[in-house]
Amino acid sequence: MNCQKNKFLLNKKYAYLNCAYMAPQLKKVEKAGRKGLTKKRQPNLITPDDFFHDLNTIKMLFSELTNAGDKNRITLIPSASYGIANVVNNISLTKGDNVVVAGDQFPSNVYPWMNACQAQQAELKIVTAPESTENRGKIWNEKILNSIDSKTKAVALGHVHWADGTLFELIAIRKKCDEVGAALVIDGTQSVGALPFDIQEIKPDALIVAAYKWLLGPYSVGVAYYGERFDQGKPIEQNWINRLNSENFAELVNYRNEYQSGADRYGVGERSNFILNPMLIESFKQILQWQPANIQEYCKNLMAPAIEEIRSKGYYIEDESQRASHLFGIKIPTDKMDALAKALKNHKVSASIRGSFLRVSPHVYNDQRDVNKLLRAFRSIGRADS
Template identity: 45%
Template sequence: MLTNQKSLFNLPESITYLNGAYMSPQLKSVEKAGHDAVSKQGFPHKIGVDDFFNGPEMLKKAFAELIDVPDFNNTAIIPSASYGLANAANNVKLEPGDEIIIVDAQFPSNVYAWQKVAAQKKATIKVIATPKNLTGKGKAWNKNILDAINKKTAVVSLGPIHWADGTIFDLRAIREKSKLYNAALIIDGSQFIGAAPFSVKEIKPDAVISVGYKWLMGPYGLGMAYYSDDFNDGEPLENNWINRYKSEDFTQLVNYNPGYQPKAGRYNMGECSNFILVPMLTESIRQLLKWQPENFQNYCNSISKKGISNLQELGCSIEDDDFRSKHLFGVYLPKHIDLQNLKTKFQQESIHVSYRGDAIRVSPSVYNSEADFEKFVSCFKNK
């Protein structure tokens, strides 16, 4: 059972940070790993050939364990979600007339990549609209996604949850339906992985992408990706030296090698050895493995359920438990509560949340408590 972990962070006591989906605060251990790495770079003569490869391998192994990947060689180090999604989009099989399914108001990085490849390949993007009725929205939305998958479908690309309000998408059912038509399933896990259980073994997606600075609790500028064996012969975005076969042998670098590192190794970003960010992200993932994502979800549920019930009593709309993540959810206001007044109250009380679409996006973490939600809910009263 996970307990409050705020002591492991440097968050000021004066603020209530319910905004992990925007950016995670830095763990003290991750900050230390960064400081140590910066100091080490002051002595480049102590950085050897092995350092270019050992750090990335440890990071890939940690990420593979986190998302239940049998072979860490199927993972790659990326600088951003857009980079990882572009690798996937550029290598899926598309024919003129094929359809790419995405959901309404999806995060831009998981839209632009598909718009570009759809234009190139004369494919069509099919957007599954958000159900208008907030009651039962998650159930209806999932049904509409499943109904949209047919013989024209070549790709389904979405997150495990919607980034704006935490609506859960049934990836197992979507994978099962997409498999019937040999459609690829590409997952943007940036607002999910690290905070909730995720298994590549169980879901069998074609690719999974995640930034590092949200629920992986790492630094900005580094992320991770998984690519299935179907991508083993794909064309990477970059032609850098380190993703080439036998690049570990510096004496042979001028003997240019047409081959790539095994499996997803070809998709590693240039300078993937980043001597500062790699140790930081490795440390944060190791901490997540100690906590375990299931415990993370349970903790967020335990501290928020009373507050959610109180908000619903005040007339706010929040997705049903079965179709709502516990670390990220949207609060939709009734007409009698004014959003601008509420924002002013949050500012006065030093409460940090986000606003996405029509929802107040609330994203608690292991550094929050039930008292944080009591303070949050109190701002809604007498408005």
Template identity: 40%
Template sequence: MTLTNQKHLFSLDESITYLNGAAYSPTLRSSVQRGIEGINLKASNTHLIKGSDHFTLPQKVQKLFAQIINEPDYERIAIISSVSYGMAVVAHNVHRLPNLKNKTHIIQIQDEFPNNVYAFDRVCQEHHLVYKTIAKPEVLENRGGLWNQAVLEGINNETAMVVMPHIHWIYGVKFDLKAVSKRCKEVGALLIIDGTQSVGILDFDIQKIQPDALICAGYKWLLGPYSIGAAYFGEFFDEGVPVEESWMHRKDSDNFAQLIRYERAYRPKAQRYNMGEHSQFIQVPMFEDSLTQLLAWGIENMQSYCSEIIEKPLIALQELGCWVEESKNRANHLLGISLPKEINNQSFTDKLAANKIIVSNRGVAIRVSQNIYNSEADLWKLVEVLKNSL
């Protein structure tokens, strides 16, 4: 399937060139309508809400997300409020790692997103662990490849856990998660993946990667609303400790007539890790709609589309003195672009904004992140502003 531009399905301002999907995605028109229906349901038609809706509605989202990541068992998917919530689940369960007393560190990569650092501060204090940060190589040639190699070399028998993304949120480097997972299993370390900047736009196969957990915010590449996301939790977490003790987490909680017969047993697998009130009658239908559309487009088709629209403009940017990771070490939807030395990142980002071109300044690079609602012409507009700035 060859995709064409899908901007007509979004409520984007035609005067804006939006190249900032890694910050917030725009919302599908159809998802907005589902959200309005959810608002009206809660506001005026609460008599139509059935007890079973608390479970059947989120199950639809769990099944769709499971399909996106090639996980056959939807009960391994939890609906979460945020990445920090998902990472809190992980932090609550590190103490269950066998031979934790023989472990000394948690591996992270340099310039990681703050959520994935703060989540384990208390864990480190309680279990006498330290962060072991794998530094970004100083050289530019094959930087992504060397960084991947350094991650693998950093994992050893003293590693308790590796916490890392699929795609670096600033530089766009793609990490070899299959190789990292294999190494983690060799040394008895957990592998926790933040898939926020990849899942929904780049192929992610749970069966091939086999992480212990995959945590994803919903409002970026999954095209969902804010304050909802999805997470996969593997077998290590099956008997673990949830962040919240919701009535909905418990076995047979869909039997409303029996709720005061307090049940200590949890629902199976990842269902104990759903956030409280995870039915979310407004956000869940919106999320269901966006995930359905992603599957209809096809994740690989979306990645190919992004590759097509950046190819020629990216060559032009490089000819103007910009640097970006080699194609073998990155994806096509998120580019960390180093500008020519004479160009100030913030000034250039401001100049783009003045021309109604929206990107992110991430200090050491500008981040340009395109999706199915963009066109090659959008990238050429950025090239033209740079050309006029030199």
């Protein structure tokens, strides 16, 4: 796969190694947004079918991307926290139950559980990463598996850790969840679109994905998959479009108790967005053309020489078998943090400091010039132990 920088409008003076923060916009996605913006100039041309056509296309494309099987298990959400809230609202917790999350996990998949556990006197088990860097990813996964017991009602985490890229062994975790009857709830915001995710293989009860990172979509839109566990659940929002037969505008005042089938009961109101939805469709089409496996391979090959050099200077990066290639962390000694931040700025490198790690998140728009800027920043601050 060749570099795809020409499909974006990035400033070539800067090395944008920060897709985990926010994806740059594809030219074709921007074009779709502009076209959608003009649509409302003449609202008389917007038909009832326009409220549903793009939604159906998005569900089909996301189903193809994740091998969901049934597109009707997919719906649109405005954010990861919204999608998680629907899950938490339909998980019954009682005193003594527990919910398992990974340490230093992104807040949107922690705060809702924290609130629910506090309200029901349940335990929130936060499984922290091991202190030692030796076999760190392997041991962390073992700790998560060992924390799941007969009182566990849900395991909520990402496919990769958002700060350092550690891969979580979701198939093994799914198996353990099945043994105790726990739900597996995945925030795929930092993986889906760049790392292969197979719903039929992993079998999550819910997969929640904000679109503005690895799905290369716009802000304030996301996609959610809800499995059979949530078929009869109660959504957090009561809107017109999540009720049965909402396609029939003439009958909307004939109020219905029944919800739409599948995941659409959990969809956000005003999800028929005539600007954001066409943009998301274009981003899905591009990702499906590239394929996540090829994105992983591109990032792996691009970053491999740089990772070797950075490691040779004493900086820790997780073993390749235990992390993703599109997102990985470089552990930075505390006394090097300020110098690194200045070096990144001086060499025009965009990457995120998260906790004790520099999070590097390349994509197919990056090239060797970008990598060289990152290396010059590290060369300027010296060895980790100097």
